[in-house]
Amino acid sequence: MSSSNLTKVIEQYIAQLLEDNEDGTISLRRKDLAERFGCVPSQINYVLRSRFAPEHGFLVESQRGGHGYIRVIQLSFKSCDEKVDHIAELIDNAITEQEARKLLVNLQNRKVLTPRERLVIEVALRNQEENGRTLFDISPYRRDLMRAELLRKLLTSLVLG
Amino acid sequence: MSSSNLTKVIEQYIAQLLEDNEDGTISLRRKDLAERFGCVPSQINYVLRSRFAPEHGFLVESQRGGHGYIRVIQLSFKSCDEKVDHIAELIDNAITEQEARKLLVNLQNRKVLTPRERLVIEVALRNQEENGRTLFDISPYRRDLMRAELLRKLLTSLVLG
Protein backbone atom coordinates (compact mmCIF):
# COMPACT_ATOMS: atom_id res chain seq x y z
CA MET A 1 0.00 0.00 0.00
CA SER A 2 1.49 3.28 -1.01
CA SER A 3 -0.55 4.98 1.69
CA SER A 4 1.50 3.29 4.38
CA ASN A 5 4.96 3.54 3.01
CA LEU A 6 7.14 2.97 6.02
CA THR A 7 10.26 4.41 4.49
CA LYS A 8 8.48 7.63 3.64
CA VAL A 9 6.97 7.88 7.11
CA ILE A 10 10.30 7.39 8.82
CA GLU A 11 11.97 9.77 6.43
CA GLN A 12 9.46 12.48 7.22
CA TYR A 13 9.79 11.85 10.93
CA ILE A 14 13.53 12.33 10.79
CA ALA A 15 13.20 15.34 8.52
CA GLN A 16 10.80 16.86 11.02
CA LEU A 17 13.20 16.30 13.87
CA LEU A 18 15.90 18.00 11.86
CA GLU A 19 13.68 20.97 11.15
CA ASP A 20 12.70 21.34 14.78
CA ASN A 21 16.27 21.25 15.91
CA GLU A 22 17.90 24.52 15.05
CA ASP A 23 21.42 23.26 14.63
CA GLY A 24 20.47 20.70 12.03
CA THR A 25 21.74 17.78 14.07
CA ILE A 26 19.80 14.99 15.73
CA SER A 27 20.62 11.83 17.62
CA LEU A 28 18.67 8.61 17.33
CA ARG A 29 18.58 5.18 18.90
CA ARG A 30 18.05 2.74 16.10
CA LYS A 31 16.20 0.28 18.28
CA ASP A 32 13.82 2.89 19.66
CA LEU A 33 12.98 4.18 16.23
CA ALA A 34 12.36 0.69 14.95
CA GLU A 35 10.07 0.06 17.90
CA ARG A 36 8.18 3.28 17.38
CA PHE A 37 7.45 2.39 13.78
CA GLY A 38 7.00 -1.30 14.42
CA CYS A 39 9.66 -2.43 12.06
CA VAL A 40 12.91 -4.28 12.07
CA PRO A 41 15.98 -2.20 13.03
CA SER A 42 17.70 -2.58 9.71
CA GLN A 43 14.83 -0.69 8.14
CA ILE A 44 16.32 2.40 9.72
CA ASN A 45 19.56 1.76 7.93
CA TYR A 46 17.69 1.55 4.67
CA VAL A 47 16.01 4.90 5.24
CA LEU A 48 19.32 6.52 6.11
CA ARG A 49 21.11 5.01 3.13
CA SER A 50 18.45 5.95 0.65
CA ARG A 51 17.24 9.29 2.02
CA PHE A 52 19.96 10.86 4.10
CA ALA A 53 22.97 10.12 1.96
CA PRO A 54 25.82 12.57 1.50
CA GLU A 55 24.69 13.12 -2.08
CA HIS A 56 21.67 14.81 -0.57
CA GLY A 57 23.66 16.99 1.76
CA PHE A 58 23.50 14.89 4.90
CA LEU A 59 26.16 13.32 7.02
CA VAL A 60 25.47 10.32 9.21
CA GLU A 61 27.68 9.32 12.11
CA SER A 62 27.09 6.36 14.35
CA GLN A 63 28.53 4.34 17.15
CA ARG A 64 27.89 0.70 17.91
CA GLY A 65 27.97 -1.05 21.23
CA GLY A 66 26.89 0.23 24.61
CA HIS A 67 25.56 3.78 24.49
CA GLY A 68 25.44 3.54 20.74
CA TYR A 69 23.70 6.16 18.65
CA ILE A 70 23.03 7.41 15.16
CA ARG A 71 23.54 11.08 14.44
CA VAL A 72 22.13 12.77 11.37
CA ILE A 73 23.57 16.11 10.33
CA GLN A 74 22.03 18.42 7.79
CA LEU A 75 24.74 20.72 6.63
CA SER A 76 22.55 23.70 5.85
CA PHE A 77 19.06 24.73 4.89
CA LYS A 78 19.90 27.40 2.39
CA SER A 79 19.51 24.95 -0.43
CA CYS A 80 17.93 26.67 -3.36
CA ASP A 81 16.52 24.19 -5.79
CA GLU A 82 17.26 26.77 -8.43
CA LYS A 83 20.95 26.28 -7.88
CA VAL A 84 20.63 22.53 -7.97
CA ASP A 85 18.69 22.65 -11.22
CA HIS A 86 21.23 25.05 -12.59
CA ILE A 87 24.07 22.70 -11.78
CA ALA A 88 22.20 19.79 -13.22
CA GLU A 89 21.74 21.72 -16.45
CA LEU A 90 25.34 22.78 -16.53
CA ILE A 91 26.45 19.20 -16.51
CA ASP A 92 25.22 17.40 -19.52
CA ASN A 93 24.82 13.69 -19.71
CA ALA A 94 28.50 13.57 -20.57
CA ILE A 95 31.34 15.97 -19.84
CA THR A 96 34.98 16.06 -20.91
CA GLU A 97 37.89 16.73 -18.63
CA GLN A 98 38.38 20.20 -20.08
CA GLU A 99 34.77 21.15 -19.70
CA ALA A 100 34.74 19.86 -16.17
CA ARG A 101 37.80 21.86 -15.25
CA LYS A 102 36.37 25.02 -16.78
CA LEU A 103 33.17 24.54 -14.86
CA LEU A 104 35.02 24.10 -11.60
CA VAL A 105 37.14 27.19 -12.13
CA ASN A 106 33.99 29.08 -12.85
CA LEU A 107 32.24 27.85 -9.74
CA GLN A 108 35.23 28.73 -7.65
CA ASN A 109 35.29 32.24 -9.09
CA ARG A 110 31.63 32.59 -8.21
CA LYS A 111 32.44 31.46 -4.65
CA VAL A 112 30.27 28.40 -4.91
CA LEU A 113 33.36 26.36 -4.12
CA THR A 114 36.39 27.07 -2.00
CA PRO A 115 39.77 26.34 -3.58
CA ARG A 116 40.15 23.34 -1.31
CA GLU A 117 36.78 21.97 -2.35
CA ARG A 118 37.69 22.35 -5.98
CA LEU A 119 40.93 20.53 -5.30
CA VAL A 120 39.18 17.54 -3.74
CA ILE A 121 36.75 17.36 -6.61
CA GLU A 122 39.52 17.43 -9.17
CA VAL A 123 41.40 14.69 -7.38
CA ALA A 124 38.26 12.56 -7.24
CA LEU A 125 37.62 13.05 -10.96
CA ARG A 126 41.18 12.28 -11.88
CA ASN A 127 41.19 9.16 -9.78
CA GLN A 128 38.11 7.84 -11.51
CA GLU A 129 39.53 8.74 -14.91
CA GLU A 130 42.73 6.91 -14.09
CA ASN A 131 40.92 3.82 -12.88
CA GLY A 132 38.57 3.80 -15.84
CA ARG A 133 41.42 4.04 -18.28
CA THR A 134 43.98 1.69 -16.83
CA LEU A 135 42.07 -0.75 -14.67
CA PHE A 136 38.78 -1.25 -16.46
CA ASP A 137 39.52 -0.16 -19.98
CA ILE A 138 36.46 2.05 -20.26
CA SER A 139 35.86 3.82 -23.56
CA PRO A 140 36.46 7.58 -23.67
CA TYR A 141 32.80 8.34 -24.16
CA ARG A 142 31.73 6.16 -21.29
CA ARG A 143 34.34 7.89 -19.16
CA ASP A 144 32.69 11.18 -20.03
CA LEU A 145 29.39 9.75 -18.89
CA MET A 146 30.84 8.52 -15.63
CA ARG A 147 32.60 11.82 -15.09
CA ALA A 148 29.33 13.69 -15.52
CA GLU A 149 27.62 11.45 -13.03
CA LEU A 150 30.32 11.80 -10.40
CA LEU A 151 30.56 15.54 -10.89
CA ARG A 152 26.83 15.91 -10.55
CA LYS A 153 26.81 13.98 -7.29
CA LEU A 154 29.71 15.94 -5.86
CA LEU A 155 28.34 19.33 -6.80
CA THR A 156 24.77 18.73 -5.76
CA SER A 157 25.92 17.51 -2.38
CA LEU A 158 27.90 20.70 -1.93
CA VAL A 159 25.20 23.02 -3.18
CA LEU A 160 22.72 21.35 -0.89
CA GLY A 161 25.19 21.29 1.96
CA MET B 1 23.47 5.33 36.86
CA SER B 2 24.18 2.88 34.15
CA SER B 3 22.35 5.18 31.77
CA SER B 4 25.18 7.68 31.80
CA ASN B 5 28.05 7.22 29.52
CA LEU B 6 31.11 6.83 31.68
CA THR B 7 33.63 6.74 28.90
CA LYS B 8 32.34 9.96 27.45
CA VAL B 9 32.31 11.70 30.83
CA ILE B 10 35.87 10.70 31.55
CA GLU B 11 36.94 11.64 28.06
CA GLN B 12 35.48 15.11 28.44
CA TYR B 13 37.09 15.53 31.83
CA ILE B 14 40.52 14.74 30.46
CA ALA B 15 39.94 16.89 27.39
CA GLN B 16 39.01 19.77 29.67
CA LEU B 17 42.17 19.35 31.68
CA LEU B 18 44.17 19.44 28.49
CA GLU B 19 42.44 22.58 27.34
CA ASP B 20 43.05 24.34 30.61
CA ASN B 21 46.70 23.46 30.55
CA GLU B 22 48.45 25.59 28.01
CA ASP B 23 51.28 23.27 27.11
CA GLY B 24 48.97 20.45 26.05
CA THR B 25 50.26 18.01 28.64
CA ILE B 26 48.65 16.68 31.79
CA SER B 27 49.41 14.14 34.49
CA LEU B 28 46.91 11.80 36.08
CA ARG B 29 46.71 9.23 38.84
CA ARG B 30 44.75 6.30 37.54
CA LYS B 31 43.36 5.30 40.90
CA ASP B 32 42.20 8.81 41.80
CA LEU B 33 40.43 9.19 38.51
CA ALA B 34 38.74 5.84 38.90
CA GLU B 35 37.59 6.83 42.38
CA ARG B 36 36.31 10.21 41.22
CA PHE B 37 34.16 8.56 38.59
CA GLY B 38 33.26 5.53 40.66
CA CYS B 39 34.61 2.98 38.28
CA VAL B 40 37.18 0.28 38.07
CA PRO B 41 40.72 1.50 37.29
CA SER B 42 41.00 -0.36 34.04
CA GLN B 43 38.18 1.79 32.75
CA ILE B 44 40.71 4.60 32.57
CA ASN B 45 42.92 2.51 30.36
CA TYR B 46 39.98 1.90 28.11
CA VAL B 47 39.26 5.60 27.78
CA LEU B 48 42.88 6.35 27.01
CA ARG B 49 43.15 3.55 24.47
CA SER B 50 39.97 4.44 22.68
CA ARG B 51 39.97 8.24 22.92
CA PHE B 52 43.52 9.46 23.34
CA ALA B 53 45.29 7.23 20.90
CA PRO B 54 47.80 8.55 18.36
CA GLU B 55 45.17 8.54 15.64
CA HIS B 56 43.31 11.10 17.69
CA GLY B 57 46.41 13.19 17.98
CA PHE B 58 47.57 12.23 21.46
CA LEU B 59 50.39 10.35 23.09
CA VAL B 60 50.17 8.59 26.44
CA GLU B 61 53.13 7.86 28.68
CA SER B 62 53.03 6.22 32.06
CA GLN B 63 55.03 4.83 34.88
CA ARG B 64 54.11 2.08 37.30
CA GLY B 65 54.98 1.58 40.91
CA GLY B 66 55.25 4.13 43.69
CA HIS B 67 54.77 7.66 42.43
CA GLY B 68 53.38 6.23 39.26
CA TYR B 69 51.56 8.46 36.81
CA ILE B 70 49.86 8.68 33.47
CA ARG B 71 50.79 11.55 31.20
CA VAL B 72 48.66 12.58 28.22
CA ILE B 73 50.28 14.70 25.54
CA GLN B 74 48.43 16.47 22.78
CA LEU B 75 50.65 16.52 19.78
CA SER B 76 50.89 19.23 17.18
CA PHE B 77 52.39 19.32 13.73
CA LYS B 78 55.24 21.60 12.90
CA SER B 79 55.04 21.24 9.14
CA CYS B 80 52.72 20.11 6.39
CA ASP B 81 54.94 17.14 5.75
CA GLU B 82 54.49 15.95 9.30
CA LYS B 83 50.76 16.14 8.83
CA VAL B 84 50.92 14.26 5.55
CA ASP B 85 52.99 11.54 7.15
CA HIS B 86 50.55 11.29 10.00
CA ILE B 87 47.61 10.95 7.59
CA ALA B 88 49.46 8.39 5.53
CA GLU B 89 49.99 6.32 8.65
CA LEU B 90 46.32 6.44 9.48
CA ILE B 91 45.29 4.91 6.18
CA ASP B 92 46.40 1.36 5.83
CA ASN B 93 46.76 -0.42 2.54
CA ALA B 94 43.09 -1.30 2.79
CA ILE B 95 40.27 0.40 4.63
CA THR B 96 36.63 -0.53 5.18
CA GLU B 97 33.72 1.84 4.79
CA GLN B 98 33.26 1.92 8.55
CA GLU B 99 36.88 2.69 9.23
CA ALA B 100 36.90 5.36 6.58
CA ARG B 101 33.87 7.05 8.05
CA LYS B 102 35.37 6.99 11.50
CA LEU B 103 38.57 8.48 10.21
CA LEU B 104 36.72 11.30 8.50
CA VAL B 105 34.69 12.13 11.59
CA ASN B 106 37.90 12.18 13.52
CA LEU B 107 39.66 14.47 11.08
CA GLN B 108 36.73 16.83 11.09
CA ASN B 109 36.80 16.94 14.87
CA ARG B 110 40.47 17.76 14.68
CA LYS B 111 39.71 20.58 12.24
CA VAL B 112 41.70 19.01 9.47
CA LEU B 113 38.53 18.98 7.37
CA THR B 114 35.50 21.21 7.18
CA PRO B 115 32.13 19.49 7.19
CA ARG B 116 31.68 20.32 3.52
CA GLU B 117 35.01 18.78 2.67
CA ARG B 118 34.05 15.67 4.55
CA LEU B 119 30.79 15.57 2.64
CA VAL B 120 32.49 15.71 -0.76
CA ILE B 121 34.90 13.02 0.27
CA GLU B 122 32.09 10.76 1.42
CA VAL B 123 30.27 11.25 -1.85
CA ALA B 124 33.40 10.38 -3.80
CA LEU B 125 33.96 7.25 -1.74
CA ARG B 126 30.36 6.15 -2.08
CA ASN B 127 30.40 6.69 -5.79
CA GLN B 128 33.46 4.52 -6.24
CA GLU B 129 32.00 1.87 -3.98
CA GLU B 130 28.78 1.83 -5.95
CA ASN B 131 30.57 1.59 -9.29
CA GLY B 132 32.91 -1.10 -8.05
CA ARG B 133 30.07 -3.14 -6.72
CA THR B 134 27.47 -2.88 -9.44
CA LEU B 135 29.36 -1.97 -12.60
CA PHE B 136 32.63 -3.80 -12.32
CA ASP B 137 31.87 -6.53 -9.81
CA ILE B 138 34.98 -5.86 -7.74
CA SER B 139 35.60 -8.12 -4.74
CA PRO B 140 35.07 -6.62 -1.30
CA TYR B 141 38.74 -6.75 -0.44
CA ARG B 142 39.77 -5.08 -3.63
CA ARG B 143 37.20 -2.39 -2.95
CA ASP B 144 38.88 -1.83 0.41
CA LEU B 145 42.18 -1.41 -1.39
CA MET B 146 40.73 1.04 -3.87
CA ARG B 147 39.00 2.95 -1.12
CA ALA B 148 42.27 3.35 0.75
CA GLU B 149 43.98 4.62 -2.37
CA LEU B 150 41.30 7.16 -3.14
CA LEU B 151 41.12 8.33 0.44
CA ARG B 152 44.86 8.76 0.58
CA LYS B 153 44.84 10.86 -2.57
CA LEU B 154 41.99 13.05 -1.40
CA LEU B 155 43.37 13.66 2.06
CA THR B 156 46.94 14.31 1.07
CA SER B 157 45.81 16.77 -1.57
CA LEU B 158 43.85 18.63 1.09
CA VAL B 159 46.58 18.62 3.66
CA LEU B 160 49.09 19.87 1.16
CA GLY B 161 46.68 22.31 -0.45
Added chain:
DNA sequence: AAATTAAAGGTCAATAAAAGTCAACAACGG
Protein backbone atom coordinates in the same frame (compact mmCIF):
# COMPACT_ATOMS: atom_id res chain seq x y z
C1' DA C 1 73.13 -4.76 50.09
C1' DA C 2 69.48 -7.88 49.62
C1' DA C 3 64.97 -9.10 50.46
C1' DT C 4 60.38 -7.79 51.27
C1' DT C 5 56.36 -5.15 50.90
C1' DA C 6 53.31 -1.60 49.34
C1' DA C 7 51.74 1.08 45.73
C1' DA C 8 51.20 2.19 41.68
C1' DG C 9 49.79 0.93 36.63
C1' DG C 10 48.79 -2.97 32.73
C1' DT C 11 46.46 -6.90 30.41
C1' DC C 12 43.02 -9.83 29.19
C1' DA C 13 38.85 -12.17 28.87
C1' DA C 14 33.84 -12.42 29.76
C1' DT C 15 29.59 -10.18 29.10
C1' DA C 16 26.09 -7.02 27.54
C1' DA C 17 24.39 -3.62 24.59
C1' DA C 18 24.27 -1.38 20.82
C1' DA C 19 24.55 -0.86 15.41
C1' DG C 20 25.83 -2.95 10.61
C1' DT C 21 25.52 -6.27 6.63
C1' DC C 22 23.52 -9.12 3.38
C1' DA C 23 20.52 -11.69 0.83
C1' DA C 24 15.97 -13.30 0.14
C1' DC C 25 11.45 -11.97 -0.56
C1' DA C 26 7.43 -8.62 -1.47
C1' DA C 27 5.26 -4.79 -3.59
C1' DC C 28 5.00 -1.23 -6.85
C1' DG C 29 5.31 1.48 -11.20
C1' DG C 30 5.83 1.62 -15.97
Added chain:
DNA sequence: CCGTTGTTGACTTTTATTGACCTTTAATTT
Protein backbone atom coordinates in the same frame (compact mmCIF):
# COMPACT_ATOMS: atom_id res chain seq x y z
C1' DC D 1 6.16 -8.61 -17.20
C1' DC D 2 10.37 -6.61 -15.57
C1' DG D 3 13.22 -3.62 -13.06
C1' DT D 4 13.34 -0.86 -9.10
C1' DT D 5 12.22 0.13 -4.36
C1' DG D 6 10.95 -1.41 0.18
C1' DT D 7 10.74 -5.03 4.12
C1' DT D 8 12.37 -8.65 6.94
C1' DG D 9 15.27 -11.48 9.73
C1' DA D 10 19.49 -14.18 10.53
C1' DC D 11 24.04 -13.38 11.40
C1' DT D 12 28.27 -10.22 12.30
C1' DT D 13 31.04 -6.60 14.31
C1' DT D 14 31.97 -2.96 17.43
C1' DT D 15 31.95 -0.68 21.90
C1' DA D 16 31.61 -0.28 26.93
C1' DT D 17 32.01 -2.22 31.48
C1' DT D 18 33.80 -5.11 35.04
C1' DG D 19 36.88 -7.91 37.59
C1' DA D 20 40.56 -11.20 38.33
C1' DC D 21 45.28 -11.55 37.81
C1' DC D 22 50.15 -9.63 36.29
C1' DT D 23 54.22 -6.39 36.21
C1' DT D 24 56.96 -2.56 37.61
C1' DT D 25 58.84 0.73 40.84
C1' DA D 26 59.95 2.79 45.23
C1' DA D 27 60.28 2.52 50.07
C1' DT D 28 61.30 -0.16 54.08
C1' DT D 29 63.19 -3.75 56.73
C1' DT D 30 66.60 -7.16 57.78
